Amino acid sequence: MADINPALDTPSDLNSNDTRTVADALNIALADCYAIYLKTKNFHWHVSGPHFRDYHLMLDDQATQVLGVTDAIAERVRKTGNTTLRSIGDIARRQQIADNDRDFVGPTEMLAELRDDNLKLVEALRDARERAESAGDTATSSLADDWIDQAEERAWFLFEASRKG
Template sequence: MDIDIGIEQGVRREIADGLSRVLADSYTLYLKTHNYHWNVTGPMFQTLHLLFETQYTELALAVDLVAERIRALGFPAPGSYSDFARLTVIKERAGVPSAREMIADLVAGQEAVTRTARGLFPVVDAAHDEPTADLLTQRMQVHEKNAWMLRSLLEG
């Protein structure tokens, strides 16, 4: 059945492609944050272990919302490691970095998701796609706050 939500199919595809990049960045950041939760050590272990858990738990819920929006627009959501690796701008990190390096790496990841989401706004705004704009705004707010909280740990 055709989708008739007031956004032309080609534009819906462009938005879904952008959301697929947001999804890939978010899932990659989820995996990295979960990895760091498992492997963090040092004097800030308890604080970071709990902070990372809070952040990866939030990301686990967020990826579902992004994938469901892609589906609502009429396109399949990417869902494999190879899809995510192709679509994400977040790079993997080999080995187990220090706690400080983990924090800095996660700041960069949070900011990367924000940039990817922000980059989709011109097409979303032009299409008057308020549901996607709302989702992106919420995601950016969370990622900017997370980046700030992580960055604060590096000061001093």
């Protein structure tokens, strides 16, 4: 990360080198949130089949939840005196979640892909939480617990919705 402009240098009692490590991990998770958000909306717009209504509504709810987390993550990065994402290009450089640009994706494949993406996000959030704990940043660690729980719940819903019964 580049040196922070003094105008953006938020005061914090946390070690700046430690918080920079936490911020780096949070920015990766944030980029992944945006990737999941856009993919979830893409699948929401393009889902088809006999469970259209159920999947359409579930994916819209999940996209809204993911988008809601983005501001909290970015604000946590700023509260610790660091900077966060600035552009689509910045997101693309940091994201670990693969985009899906295919013209058609079947509904079962959509749900499985999003399930796996949310589980990958859980890994990124756990990494950020572990770094926060090492840095003594209990606020970030505590918030990450909620974000992890939400991502695990999304993965669970996607798994259950895709089961053949």
